[in-house]
Amino acid sequence: MIKVMLIDDEVLVRVGLKSLINWDEYGYQIIAEASNGKEGLKLIKEKQPEIVIVDIKMPLKDGITLIKEVKDLNLNTEFIVLSSFDDFELVKKAMKLGAVDYLLKLELEEKELVNALNSAVEKAKENKSDLEGNKKNKSKLEEVKKKTLHKILAGIISDQNQIKKLFKNLKINLKEEKILCLTIKIKDKDVLKKFSQGDINLYEDSIINIVEEIVGDFYNSTVFMNNWGEIVAFLNLENDLETEKEKISRLNLRLHKMIKNYFSLSVTTAASSLKNNYLQLSEAFVECSECLNYSFRCVEGDAIYYQNLPQKTNLQTSEYIKKFVIEFDESLEYREIEKAVMLLKKIIAKIKQNYLSRNNAFNLYFKIADSLEKNLEQEIIGQFFESNNLYQNIDSITNNRDLISWLQVLTENLKQYIDKEKDNYLILKAKKYLKHNFNQEISLEHTAKEINVSAGYLSYLFKEKSGISFTEYLNQLRISKAKELLRNKGLKIYEIAEQTGYNNPYYFSRVFKKITGFSPTEYRKKQ
Incomplete structure (x- = not known):
C-alpha cells in the first residue's frame, strides 16, 4: 500500500478527501493527518509518507514553506497541493518546488484525485531510483575518500605514486604545489549531543557542504570531516603564505560567520605551513593539530598559523610507537596472538607513564586499526567491538584515558579469542x-x-x-x-x-x- 498523508487546517476538507474514494481499493493508505504545516513536518519526518496532499494556505507553516523544507531534507516524498481559485500564484510556486499536481478544493472529483495520486506514484518511483543511486554512489565515494585520506594522514599510505593514483580515482584534484592544510574544529560540539544521530549526520553534512562551497570559492581544494569531528581542507595557494594571508583571513571570517549564522556554532581554524608534495600532507595535518593546542589563546575569527606558534614540539611519532606498530602487525600476521597481547600491555603501561600527544594517539589508533583490519576477519573484529568499522570507533576517543580504555578492551578480547580458538591457534x-x-x-x-x-x-x-x-x-x-x-x-x-x-x-x-x-x-x- 502507498502511504498517504493529509495536511489541511479544515476538518471538513480532510473528511471529504477520505470519503471521496475507496483508498484501499486503489492501493493507497492514509497513515496520518495534520491540521497545520508545523505538525505536518514533524509527522512527515516520523512517518515518511510517499505522498502528501497539502493545503497551500495554513496557520503556523504554509504549504509552500513545508514543501521547500521537506525537499531540503531529501526525502522521497511527492506533494499534491490543495488550492482555491485565487491561489494560482501560490500554485505556480508549489509546482516550481516540485509539486506533482494541484486540486481545487471546490471541484474535487474521484477521477482527478486518483489521476493525481497515480502521477505522484510514478514520479516517486523515478525520484527514488535516482535518489538512491546518487546517494549510494556519493556516500560510497565519500567514505572511500575519507578512509583514504585518514590512511595518508596516519602514514599508512606513504607511496607517492599510490597516492597520485588514489587521488585520480577519487577525483581529488589537489596539485603538488603550495599545499596548505586548514583544520576547522567545532568548539561547542556538545550542543549537538541533544540531537538524534540522524540529525547530527545531517548537521555535519551541511557544515561540510558550506565549507566546501566557501573554500572552493577561494582556492582549488578538497574537504572532508575526520573522525575527531574536525573538518580538514587541503588547498592550493596561488602565492606564498605571507602574500595569501589577507585572502585566507577573508575566507576564514566568512566560514566563521556562515557556521555561526546557520548552526549557532563557534569554530577554531588552524593553518599549517606550505607543503609541496603529497607525502607532506600528514605533516601539514600534524602541524594543524599542534596549532589547536593553542586555541584558547586565539581571538574569535582568527586563524592560528603554525609558523606563529611560540615553540615547536617533536611532531614525529615516537620511535617506541613505531617499533610497537611493526611488532604488533607481525604478531597478528603470524597469528602470534599471545605476543600481540603482551605488546598491548606494554604500550598501555607506556601511555600511563608518559602522556601521549594528540597526534601520536591518533597515529597509534589508526595503525592498530589498520593492522586489525588487515590481519583479522571482519566477523572477529565485529565480536571485539560494537562496530566492525574501526574508523568510526575513534569518535569516542578524546584523550589518553579513552585510548587506554580502548586498548584494554582490545587486550581482553584478544585474550578471550586465544582461549576460544586455542586449537586453531x-x-x-x-x-x-x-x-x-x-x-x-x-x-x-x-x-x-x-x-x-x-x-x-x-x-x-x-x-x-x-x-x-x-x-x-x-x-x-x-x-x-x-x-x-x-x-x-x-x-x-x-x-x-x-x-x-x-x-x-x-x-x-x-x-x-x-x-x-x-x-x-x-x-x-x-x-
Missing part, C-alpha cells in the same frame, strides 16, 4: 613453524615440542582441523616449494630435494609424483 603455530623450517629434518615429535603439546595431540589436531595428516601437510608444503625451484633449470633434482627437506632424492621423486602425478623431470619439461 596451535595449528597456526605449527603451520608457521613448518613454513619456516620445512627444508630441515623435521618430525611430528619435534614440531609438537616446539609448540608445547604432545605429538599425539598435534597429530589429532592436524587431522581434525586441516583434514589431512601432519605428514601429508608437510609433504604438500615441500612439494609446493619444489615446483617453484624446478623452474630454475640450473638446479639439479638432488639439489632441489635437499633444499626442500628430502635427504633421499629417490624418495623425493616418489613423493613428488604421488602428489603431482608427474616425476620432477616430467614436471620441469612441462613448464
